[in-house]
Amino acid sequence: MNISKKYPNKRVVITGSGSGLGQTLALKFAKLGWKVLISDLFLDRAKETEKLVNEAGGQGISAQCDVAKWEDVLNLAQIAEKKWGGADIIINNAGVPGVGIMEDIPIKDWQWIIDINLMGVIYGCKAFLPMFKKQGIGHIVNIASAAGIVSLAEMGPYNVTKAGVISLSETLRMELAGTKIGVTVVCPTFFKTNLMDQARYTDEKQLARAQGFFKFSLGTANSVSRHIMRSIKRNRLYVVTQIDAKLYWKMKRYIPYIYFKVMGFVYSSGLLDKVLGVK
Ligand SMILES: NC(=O)c1ccc[n+]([C@@H]2O[C@H](COP(=O)([O-])OP(=O)(O)OC[C@H]3O[C@@H](n4cnc5c(N)ncnc54)[C@H](O)[C@@H]3O)[C@@H](O)[C@H]2O)c1
Helix, strand or coil, X not given: CCHHHHCCXXXXXXXXXXXXXXXXXXXXXXXXXXXXXXXXXXXXXXXXXXXXXXXXXXXXXXXEXXXXXXHHHHHHHHHHHHHHCXXXXXXXXXXXXXXXXXXXXXXXXXXXHHHHHHHXXXXXXXXXXXXXXXHXXXXXXXXXXXXXXXXXXXEHHHHHHHHHHHHHHHHHHHHCCCCCEEEEEECCCCECCCHHHHCECCCHHHHHHHHHHHHCCCECHHHHHHHHHHHHHHCCCEECCCHHHHHHHHHHHHCHHHHHHXXXXXXXXXXXXXXXXXX
């Protein structure tokens, strides 16, 4: 079934949609004539997306929203209710990268990333579920990352928050069985966006590694968002888009000891840095 046939009221709310994947998704919905509530920590970014959404044939509204604040996220649900009488899809997309060696990561950086990447998604689900239950229909899309499955070294804070998002999404899928409320969790590997602009790290090497991963990335915001649109339509739980993510996922599931031995060796021997060109 076509996504607009499944949701004829055509109303989507996207957090962190002032840039990258969120903006690309907003434009995909706009091209189908959807109403899009664009929200971001930075209102000017949201307004820029709103302009693009309107030019592309959608109807955009923008709002400032810090997903680390419950009142801000609840406010998004209230705006959707007031302006459109509800919403069909919430995409909990806003996220930041935080990496480093365990003992060096400041506690305040753990709190910062947990508040945005994990609590932000929890708030999004909690704010929109009562509306979806009342309507009897809706879809939650949570943007996690392959990092939540792969658990690469020196990426603790990012891995932990994204694993939490995967677990929350799986739990909701169980809780919402038998309803018309869909749940999708998205687990891409690297694709080029402005993600690293807000990165927190403990050593320049981690930044260089991320840049190396971006250089070899096998996806784009466009290809990831195409997969997401298809998965909403089919109510798929997991969106594991790129081939490398699929490979890591299968290895960890079916041969976990070999997976940790191989990946541990690739990291500890310096092979990973050699391949990525990290000095
Ligand atoms: N780019 C990648 O390689 C990649 C890979 C896997 C997962 N992801 C995930 O995709 C999502 C989107 O990231 P992106 O790559 O498009 O990055 P991006 O930086 O281009 O976009 C993220 C947006 O979120 C906003 N944001 C940051 N903190 C916020 C907050 N507290 N409240 C509201 N908005 C906030 C930023 O202003 C930005 O506009 C994130 O959850 C990210 O973890 C990205």
